């Protein structure tokens with residue numbers, strides 16, 4: 257599939273942005289890495305790449321995220337497309353975490369790990385896992401966590417079907433993922449988040465502001481974003497409610513973005529169980545998640 261040349265991004269914005277990006281630094285970084293070898297560290301044979309993902313170009317990059325150029329250039333570009341300030345936008349996720357005991361955190365569609373790193377910095381005692389379908393994005397994410405000395409597990413996987421055990425996370429997040437997936441897939445991902453969370457656990461979805469995307473149709477033509485129109489027409493709020501979450505609400509994040517929050521309800525039987533688990537957990541050290549995820553034990557709040 258040919259890369260679209262008619263988007264505002266390709267015609268006007270990218271040429272300007274090229275001047276702002278440190279092209280030489282970026283090229284040196286890209287050339288310094290054996291992308292195939294490094295991505296093999298993460299690539300898992302049991303991960304099936306869905307067609308909606310592999311058959312489209314994203315942001316003018318052929319085959320989208322299954323291309324090392326996407327991983328190398330992502331951060332340099334993203335800082336300019338999250339006004340007024342990328343860190344402020346991402347910080348909204350951290351500021352909205354309500355769960356008291358954030359022992360295990362999963363960041364779905366983590367990309368190069370910008371939000372994942374913030375989560376680990378905010379909750380240093382938590383085991384933090386970033387999961388993504390692109391092993392190239394995980395290479396870039398791992399370089400960032402290594403240079404920041406942050407212990408994060410980077411995992412190749414599909415957010416629709418992560419293969420992690422039920423009720424094994426206290427917090428599940430996704431930033432800038434849902435505008436890149438068809439609405440049916442976003443809904444499946446919310447279903448998966450519900451399965452993965454303990455009762456009382458929280459889900460946080462940061463993405464483009466759907467109210468604004470609906471009103472400003474031309475914004476959909478700025479980038480080559482195959483699913484953003486359908487995303488804008490939908491409602492993360494409604495999808496979250498349909499997945500079973502309670503206390504769902506959406507707040508604006510600096511006008512162009514939004515954050516949707518939901519809690520997995522505590523049912524009475526679970527509440528009894530969790531009291532027992534708390535007593536059990538407190539007598540033993542927490543297991544660490546290893547690559548094979550053998551360390552998972554029944555979680556508690």
Ligand SMILES: C[S@@+](CC[C@H](N)C(=O)[O-])C[C@H]1O[C@@H](n2cnc3c(N)ncnc32)[C@H](O)[C@@H]1O
Nearest residue numbers: 321365366367388389390393414415431432433
């Ligand atoms: C726009 S990037 C966002 C990356 C990062 N979360 C951030 O905030 O910068 C979208 C990411 O979602 C990943 N992705 C898309 N569909 C996915 C899926 N079904 N499962 C896991 N990752 C997915 C892509 O590979 C890409 O890295």
